[in-house]
Amino acid sequence: MAEPLRIALAGLGTVGAGVIRLIEANAALIARRAGRPIQVTVVSARDRNKDRGVDLSAFAWEDDMVILGERADVDVVVEMVGGSDGPALALARTTFEAGKSLVTANKAMIAHHGLELATKAEAAKVALKFEAAVAGGIPVIKGLREGAAANEFQRVYGILNGTCNYILSTMEDTGRDFGNVLTEAQAKGYAEADPAFDIEGTDAAHKLSILAAIAFGAKIDFTAVATTGITRIRAADIAQADALGYVIRLIGMAEPGRNGDGPALFQRVHPHLVPVDHPLAHVDGATNAVVAEGNFSGRLLFQGAGAGDGPTASAVVADLIDIARGEIGAPFSVPVSELEALVPAETGHRAGRSYIRFMVTDRPGVLAELTAAMRDAGVSIESLIQKGRTEEGGEVMVAMVTHEGPESSVSEALRLLDGSPSLTEAPLVLHILED
Numbered sequence: 002m003a004e005p006l007r008i009a010l011a012g013l014g015t016v017g018a019g020v021i022r023l024i025e026a027n028a029a030l031i032a033r034r035a036g037r038p039i040q041v042t043v044v045s046a047r048d049r050n051k052d053r054g055v056d057l058s059a060f061a062w063e064d065d066m067v068i069l070g071e072r073a074d075v076d077v078v079v080e081m082v083g084g085s086d087g088p089a090l091a092l093a094r095t096t097f098e099a100g101k102s103l104v105t106a107n108k109a110m111i112a113h114h115g116l117e118l119a120t121k122a123e124a125a126k127v128a129l130k131f132e133a134a135v136a137g138g139i140p141v142i143k144g145l146r147e148g149a150a151a152n153e154f155q156r157v158y159g160i161l162n163g164t165c166n167y168i169l170s171t172m173e174d175t176g177r178d179f180g181n182v183l184t185e186a187q188a189k190g191y192a193e194a195d196p197a198f199d200i201e202g203t204d205a206a207h208k209l210s211i212l213a214a215i216a217f218g219a220k221i222d223f224t225a226v227a228t229t230g231i232t233r234i235r236a237a238d239i240a241q242a243d244a245l246g247y248v249i250r251l252i253g254m255a256e257p258g259r260n261g262d263g264p265a266l267f268q269r270v271h272p273h274l275v276p277v278d279h280p281l282a283h284v285d286g287a288t289n290a291v292v293a294e295g296n297f298s299g300r301l302l303f304q305g306a307g308a309g310d311g312p313t314a315s316a317v318v319a320d321l322i323d324i325a326r327g328e329i330g331a332p333f334s335v336p337v338s339e340l341e342a343l344v345p346a347e348t349g350h351r352a353g354r355s356y357i358r359f360m361v362t363d364r365p366g367v368l369a370e371l372t373a374a375m376r377d378a379g380v381s382i383e384s385l386i387q388k389g390r391t392e393e394g395g396e397v398m399v400a401m402v403t404h405e406g407p408e409s410s411v412s413e414a415l416r417l418l419d420g421s422p423s424l425t426e427a428p429l430v431l432h433i434l435e436d
């Protein structure tokens with residue numbers, strides 16, 4: 002059998018330790034499929050003495066991870082540290098300067114610096130692979146750039162953050178509150194080092210920008226993703242959605258659009274009401290799912306574990322097997338020089354139905370005020386429910402579902418209500434996922 006592919010592993014946390022376990026457990030099978038063994042030679046993390054539940058005694062230790070790619074006993078660097086900048090980015094740059102390939106699960110780094118890193122990898126004729134950066138163990142990047150490569154994609158959307166999905170589906174099943182469930186998701190190893198990246202939607206936006214670049218041949222533009230997280234979702238919203246026949250899921254969506262006369266790209270991460278009979282409504286726990294609509298394939302659904310050590314390691318090692326086989330390819334499917342610079346799409350004409358939740362002071366005339374704003378903005382109301390009357394002057398929830406109409410009309414209605422003393426907090430708008 003050919004010489005082993007020698008790996009430097011930076012980061013020995015949830016994913017890094019998972020990669021070691023997988024390479025050990027499936028060594029013979031991996032060597033057969035890759036055509037040669039994959040062997041970790043050197044590792045690096047912050048604390049050399051930490052017990053990581055894996056035996057590191059066979060590996061060299063490097064204190065300065067940034068120089069891993071320069072070592073003579075390394076063919077490929079695996080970056081499992083995290084963070085868009087800092088040591089992860091320094092390591093990626095030195096790895097390409099040393100003419101070595103890089104595998105990473107770091108969506109923040111790819112979302113912010115993917116073009117620079119892909120340019121460097123292409124110039125050095127080495128691989129930059131990041132299957133694990135999007136949707137954990139689901140081979141969705143491979144799916145789009147290989148299995149469905151012949152298609153023009155009309156839309157790509159899905160559940161891209163395991164932590165948020167775990168929180169929303171557990172709140173739905175148990176009625177427990179947000180903070181409590183977040184702590185549990187952290188303990189299971191799903192959350193980012195700073196869980197604000199998960200619950201504020203940033204992590205899903207990182208992933209969406211990567212998927213959109215690959216699906217639409219566009220230069221990655223994370224700053225163009227309109228992002229709203231799940232921090233304002235209350236148990237009452239989940240109960241209300243349930244009564245209406247929906248579940249709430251954080252959805253990332255990208256599709257081609259227009260800006261003026263030119264082509265553009267729509268990218269948004271936002272909590273949606275998903276009809277209970279939609280395939281995404283049954284995606285629970287830390288599971289992710291991505292729907293890609295190809296012009297010849299039709300609707301493709303990729304589903305599986307979106308976070309956690311085993312599934313993420315599975316995606317990392319698949320990238321290593323590709324590299325061992327000599328399959329390098331352009332990181333974003335086409336060379337960086339051929340990616341289109343697409344501006345953000347205009348959203349003024351986007352249409353759909355919305356769920357709008359108001360928290361208001363319970364006094365005569367409040368409902369009339371809300372509905373007048375809807376009327377004046379041209380928003381047609383499909384249903385309206387008032388919940389939770391306490392005493393005169395207490396706080397109540399008013400939830401509305403609109404008929405299909407321009408999203409801009411809903412924004413206009415909220416603008417008309419802005420500053421109203423009847424509102425005890427800013428209204429919450431969730432889009433309704435159709436079809």
Ligand code: NAP
Nearest residue numbers: 012013014015016046047048081082083106107308309313
């Ligand atoms: P983690 O458990 O926090 O592990 C991070 C590792 O990096 C630790 O071993 C840590 O060292 C090391 N590290 C952090 N900062 C460092 C520094 N400044 N210098 C040297 N070493 C440093 O993180 P993780 O969950 O494994 O995630 C790693 C990457 O995979 C991130 O990019 C994350 O977004 C991505 N990812 C994670 C998942 C998941 O389910 N967890 C899924 C997909 C992608 P010490 O252990 O010594 O502190």
Ligand code: HSE
Nearest residue numbers: 162163164192193308
């Ligand atoms: N924190 C991420 C999530 C890890 O919850 O989806 C997987 O990328």
